[in-house]
Amino acid sequence: MHGSEEGVMERVESDRRSLLGAVGGMLGLVALGELGSSGLAEGQVAGTGPGADAMSRVPWPYRPLDADGVGHAAFVANGQGGCMFGVVEPIVGGVARQLGAPYTSLPLALFMYGSAGVVGWGSLCGALNGAAAALALLSARPQPLISELYSWYEREALPDFMPKGARFPNVASVAGSVLCHASLTRWCNASGKKVASPERAERCGALAASVARKTVQLLNAQSAGNPAAGAPEPATAACLSCHGTRGTECDASGRMRCASCHAPAELKAAGHPAT
Amino acid sequence: MHGSEEGVMERVESDRRSLLGAVGGMLGLVALGELGSSGLAEGQVAGTGPGADAMSRVPWPYRPLDADGVGHAAFVANGQGGCMFGVVEPIVGGVARQLGAPYTSLPLALFMYGSAGVVGWGSLCGALNGAAAALALLSARPQPLISELYSWYEREALPDFMPKGARFPNVASVAGSVLCHASLTRWCNASGKKVASPERAERCGALAASVARKTVQLLNAQSAGNPAAGAPEPATAACLSCHGTRGTECDASGRMRCASCHAPAELKAAGHPAT
Numbered sequence: 140m141h142g143s144e145e146g147v148m149e150r151v152e153s154d155r156r157s158l159l160g161a162v163g164g165m166l167g168l169v170a171l172g173e174l175g176s177s178g179l180a181e182g183q184v185a186g187t188g189p190g191a192d193a194m195s196r197v198p199w200p201y202r203p204l205d206a207d208g209v210g211h212a213a214f215v216a217n218g219q220g221g222c223m224f225g226v227v228e229p230i231v232g233g234v235a236r237q238l239g240a241p242y243t244s245l246p247l248a249l250f251m252y253g254s255a256g257v258v259g260w261g262s263l264c265g266a267l268n269g270a271a272a273a274l275a276l277l278s279a280r281p282q283p284l285i286s287e288l289y290s291w292y293e294r295e296a297l298p299d300f301m302p303k304g305a306r307f308p309n310v311a312s313v314a315g316s317v318l319c320h321a322s323l324t325r326w327c328n329a330s331g332k333k334v335a336s337p338e339r340a341e342r343c344g345a346l347a348a349s350v351a352r353k354t355v356q357l358l359n360a361q362s363a364g365n366p367a368a369g370a371p372e373p374a375t376a377a378c379l380s381c382h383g384t385r386g387t388e389c390d391a392s393g394r395m396r397c398a399s400c401h402a403p404a405e406l407k408a409a410g411h412p413a414t
Numbered sequence: 415m416h417g418s419e420e421g422v423m424e425r426v427e428s429d430r431r432s433l434l435g436a437v438g439g440m441l442g443l444v445a446l447g448e449l450g451s452s453g454l455a456e457g458q459v460a461g462t463g464p465g466a467d468a469m470s471r472v473p474w475p476y477r478p479l480d481a482d483g484v485g486h487a488a489f490v491a492n493g494q495g496g497c498m499f500g501v502v503e504p505i506v507g508g509v510a511r512q513l514g515a516p517y518t519s520l521p522l523a524l525f526m527y528g529s530a531g532v533v534g535w536g537s538l539c540g541a542l543n544g545a546a547a548a549l550a551l552l553s554a555r556p557q558p559l560i561s562e563l564y565s566w567y568e569r570e571a572l573p574d575f576m577p578k579g580a581r582f583p584n585v586a587s588v589a590g591s592v593l594c595h596a597s598l599t600r601w602c603n604a605s606g607k608k609v610a611s612p613e614r615a616e617r618c619g620a621l622a623a624s625v626a627r628k629t630v631q632l633l634n635a636q637s638a639g640n641p642a643a644g645a646p647e648p649a650t651a652a653c654l655s656c657h658g659t660r661g662t663e664c665d666a667s668g669r670m671r672c673a674s675c676h677a678p679a680e681l682k683a684a685g686h687p688a689t
């Protein structure tokens with residue numbers, strides 16, 4: 140875990156121990172890259188031999204990608220398999236094509252499940268779900284990159300990248316949340332467009348492109364020795380100072396923006412101090 | 415898409431077209447199982463030859479698993495790599511071990527990213543994220559199974575399965591949400607335990623076990639010709655009748671329980687009709 144995240148990450152310590160305990164698995168399993176500081180050499184594997192087993196190791200050897208090129212490709216892939224696939228395919232597939240067989244055997248079509256917050260459920264934004272999967276596969280230290288990306292998604296006006304082939308003028312909005320449903324509805328409010336409109340469909344393609352591009356920028360920077368901090372948002376940190384794993388309440392775990400769901404009226408009704 | 419879900423699934427039609435457009439991909443990609451009715455033979459592949467390419471096809475050939483056995487194994491795997499990995503490993507790994515190479519080369523460690531709602535962010539429950547990934551890989555029609563599982567998770571008192579090795583008496587709670595943060599906090603409220611307690615850590619292991627077991631039951635039933643309907647929850651359907659893609663507002667997309675975040679006071683303040 141990245142040092143600067145310790146105060147707010149609010150990961151339950153037993154979960155961290157769980158990650159640390161994952162060394163030596165069932166399928167030639169190696170520990171996620173976070174474990175690089177715990178004595179595991181990068182790429183160390185419990186399996187045997189080269190060849191097909193090489194792809195069972197995480198992280199895969201990363202090859203820097205062109206961020207804008209991945210953004211354009213993500214827009215196309217989003218149109219083929221939805222937003223999670225749209226982010227995973229150009230990044231993971233892009234590296235796999237550079238590495239060649241057996242890496243090209245990864246069944247990327249499985250990542251179509253994350254579309255629209257998992258088969259339309261509106262939960263975690265599929266672009267973010269896919270980015271986390273890609274980072275987990277390709278980074279030796281994915282956690283700060285994922286946190287940096289998620290905070291960026293919450294606070295920035297997005298899409299911030301218009302891919303080739305886009306037909307409509309870009310309308311950017313601040314999601315204030317990592318959840319698909321909130322992200323979509325806030326864009327509808329900003330644009331005046333319906334959620335079933337072609338403009339909204341294109342926006343999600345451009346959003347997948349923006350997320351894929353940012354993900355590659357983070358990967359490239361980390362690969363070049365300039366890792367992201369993944370710093371927490373102060374407002375969330377303030378809530379977690381009481382409710383998080385180190386607070387007196389100790390009844391909440393997370394990093395999502397609290398105010399996205401917990402409205403001021405709710406907090407006031409619960410006798411909560413003003414924030 | 416399963417017929418009975420059409421009315422509420424509220425998937426934006428262009429997203430569905432996106433899925434249908436995914437035939438013929440970049441990595442020997444085949445369409446997700448949902449496309450079986452659109453002219454694709456199951457297992458049809460755009461790649462070439464047998465061997466390693468076989469694993470790039472989705473769905474993989476499913477081999478029924480012992481649901482209780484998977485539940486026990488999920489508890490162990492949760493302790494090794496967190497809740498998403500905890501569900502994926504015994505199911506996907508279990509099938510991979512039956513199928514042999516090259517299937518055993520899938521880098522399952524990547525799924526450790528989903529722990530605690532993605533590296534501790536508290537978004538989508540990692541057990542549910544992992545179950546959706548496993549279903550997408552192993553089912554010819556994952557969508558109704560994922561929806562059935564997610565609705566079950568929202569409404570049931572869980573954990574409903576106590577794995578071998580559990581140390582504490584089970585306290586079950588209704589999450590009312592597919593989100594990690596809400597699920598954790600409601601369990602803390604029901605149990606009186608802290609989110610950082612060993613009881614809470616064990617509860618998440620037992621929850622991963624419960625989700626993995628249910629996932630296998632759904633897969634086995636579908637494999638035997640008894641598919642789940644994935645029927646929507648009436649209260650959510652009522653909200654979506656106005657706000658969903660077919661409603662007059664058309665400003666929301668999703669299947670998550672609305673009341674989990676949208677409190678009655680908020681709805682009243684917005685001049686919303688009583689529900």
